Amino acid sequence: MGERSHIGWTDDTWNPWQGCHKVSEECRYCYMYREKMRYGQDPSTIIRSRPQTFNLPLTRFKGPLVFVCSWSDFFIPDADAWRPEAWQIIRHSPHLTFQILTKRPHLIGNRLPHDWGAGFPNVWLGVSVGMSKYAHRLAELLQIPARLHFLSAEPLLERLQVNLSGIDWVIAGGESGAGNNYRPADRDHFRHLRDMCKDIGIPFYLKQLGGNIKINGVYGGRRLDLALHDDIPTFGRGEALTGLPEKLNAQNY
Ligand code: SF4
Numbered sequence: 001m002g003e004r005s006h007i008g009w010t011d012d013t014w015n016p017w018q019g020c021h022k023v024s025e026e027c028r029y030c031y032m033y034r035e036k037m038r039y040g041q042d043p044s045t046i047i048r049s050r051p052q053t054f055n056l057p058l059t060r061f062k063g064p065l066v067f068v069c070s071w072s073d074f075f076i077p078d079a080d081a082w083r084p085e086a087w088q089i090i091r092h093s094p095h096l097t098f099q100i101l102t103k104r105p106h107l108i109g110n111r112l113p114h115d116w117g118a119g120f121p122n123v124w125l126g127v128s129v130g131m132s133k134y135a136h137r138l139a140e141l142l143q144i145p146a147r148l149h150f151l152s153a154e155p156l157l158e159r160l161q162v163n164l165s166g167i168d169w170v171i172a173g174g175e176s177g178a179g180n181n182y183r184p185a186d187r188d189h190f191r192h193l194r195d196m197c198k199d200i201g202i203p204f205y206l207k208q209l210g211g212n213i214k215i216n217g218v219y220g221g222r223r224l225d226l227a228l229h230d231d232i233p234t235f236g237r238g239e240a241l242t243g244l245p246e247k248l249n250a251q252n253y
Helices: 031-038 083-091 136-142 186-201
Strands: 011-013 065-068 099-103 121-127 147-154 167-175 204-208
Touching: 031 167, 099 147, 121 136, 136 147, 167 186, 186 204
Parallel strands: 011 065, 065 099, 099 121, 121 147, 147 167, 167 204
Antiparallel strands: none
């Protein structure tokens, strides 16, 4: 739970704590719930990870991108006692860029560090929205200053009616799961998001189309109308980058 990531839009995943409470319909087939239950653990109990995992950014991570809390939610109140230490690790890891994705943006404001200012230069803040009725998370996110704001539309469950103004990057993905434990994604919904991003000139990353069959190692494959969508933004809004790998420098937004 803290290693080189198989997720294409990041490099490492960091889980300083694990466990979560389901908050919305998108959570129905939560990957973390499925995996924890497979190992006989209670996914609704939030536990702090052992020090070796908690401290991974200071020891093993190469980054530069680090997805935070793939097995929890960084802003979940149950982790209030541990978060200051996590912020401290982030503060001391300027060589890493932390991608913090939440379904609880209304909780961010009271959980930022005192020196957040206009946002730590090495933190991207994002919200997960898979259905239009949760689009309010975008507006809540944009109230928080951050170096970069992003949307993860995964699992994408319908044609999203969202206002992307102020959003710097969009990730999309279909739901996946064994047997019938997933809700199929409609390609037109991906096309709609792709075209919206193109219209306003922001990067779009299509992670997977979803389902229960892997194509080239990814559920449902990654090609939409024969094309791959691999956009990952550079830092912030078009600032020069140094020392980042080719896949980042290849994009120049
Ligand atoms: S917020 Fe994320 S981690 Fe938490 S239950 Fe929902 S899908 Fe799972």
